[in-house]
Amino acid sequence: MGHIKVTQSGPAAVLSIDRPEALNALSRALVDELDEMLEQLAASNEIKALILYGPRNFAAGADIRDMAGCTPEQASTFSFTPTFNRLGEFPVPTIAAMEGYALGGGLELALACDLRIAGESCKMGFPEITLGIMPGGGGTARAPRLVGTAKAMELIFTGSVISAPEALRIGLVNQTVPDGEVLPQAQKLAGRISAFSRTALETAKQTILEGARHPSVLSAAAVEYRNWPSLFATQDQKEGMRAFLEKRKPVFTDR
Ligand code: CO8
Numbered sequence: 212m213g214h215i216k217v218t219q220s221g222p223a224a225v226l227s228i229d230r231p232e233a234l235n236a237l238s239r240a241l242v243d244e245l246d247e248m249l250e251q252l253a254a255s256n257e258i259k260a261l262i263l264y265g266p267r268n269f270a271a272g273a274d275i276r277d278m279a280g281c282t283p284e285q286a287s288t289f290s291f292t293p294t295f296n297r298l299g300e301f302p303v304p305t306i307a308a309m310e311g312y313a314l315g316g317g318l319e320l321a322l323a324c325d326l327r328i329a330g331e332s333c334k335m336g337f338p339e340i341t342l343g344i345m346p347g348g349g350g351t352a353r354a355p356r357l358v359g360t361a362k363a364m365e366l367i368f369t370g371s372v373i374s375a376p377e378a379l380r381i382g383l384v385n386q387t388v389p390d391g392e393v394l395p396q397a398q399k400l401a402g403r404i405s406a407f408s409r410t411a412l413e414t415a416k417q418t419i420l421e422g423a424r425h426p427s428v429l430s431a432a433a434v435e436y437r438n439w440p441s442l443f444a445t446q447d448q449k450e451g452m453r454a455f456l457e458k459r460k461p462v463f464t465d466r
Contacts, residue, residue: 214241222259223401234271246294260401269309270317291348295323308397319348327384329375330393336372408447409465
């Protein structure tokens with residue numbers, strides 16, 4: 212234990228990866244800890260946004276030392292996919308705050324978050340092909356959906372490491388910020404999101420995730436059509452609309 216630190220500032224929690232000696236490479240033990248923390252935080256009604264942060268380096272990939280001698284059966288047990296899926300399904304918005312290297316499993320961890328903020332000198336890529344493997348933490352599924360199949364294939368087939376401005380250009384990250392401002396900017400964004408109704412945030416996220424699993428726009432819109440009316444049972448909807456009509460700022464209470 213001891214490679215994940217949790218801090219909470221207001222309704223936003225920050226999960227920091229703390230394994231600087233290995234550039235935050237993701238060992239099985241580290242990911243077990245992450246899994247446990249995610250389970251605990253997901254059950255907390257106090258959290259309205261979650262930031263994943265790797266100081267200096269987001270994560271330089273899955274731990275190659277841990278994987279090197281794996282048989283296929285052991286590789287299957289080593290896989291981080293269940294944990295990254297748990298992160299992907301985290302009930303409220305998640306933000307990856309990325310500095311330094313975000314490679315391989317590290318980039319896949321960021322891709323399992325809803326939003327990504329990268330420092331200007333952040334370096335991202337899928338070097339798995341250079342190790343004789345391919346991404347195994349959801350990268351083949353999530354990267355094409357973000358940047359398109361051809362660009363994802365280019366990244367995965369070449370193992371190229373790209374800069375933050377290039378990642379912004381292709382839509383791999385939402386924002387780039389000057390180095391040193393990654394966490395403050397993520398906290399600012401989390402604070403902005405957290406001011407809104409938790410029920411509306413949760414419902415919006417679940418609707419987007421469920422809609423993305425539908426093959427057609429019409430069936431995805433049907434999910435929205437089903438979920439949208441439920442928000443009119445909340446006090447936050449009444450407050451949000453009343454505040455607009457009374458020309459004041461709403462105060463949401465997550466009820
Ligand atoms: N695994 C284990 N140790 C690592 C890793 C890693 N991924 N990355 C860095 N380290 C260690 C180094 O071994 C070194 O340790 P030591 O001092 O004991 O030798 C220490 O961190 C510092 O690293 P470097 O000396 O290499 O630092 P540099 O600044 O010279 O280089 C690099 C930085 C370019 C990031 C370099 O460390 C590197 O290439 N690292 C490996 C990057 C990589 O290939 N990542 C992908 C790994 S494979 C993967 O992620 C598969 C995901 C599969 C899905 C997940 C489910 C299992």
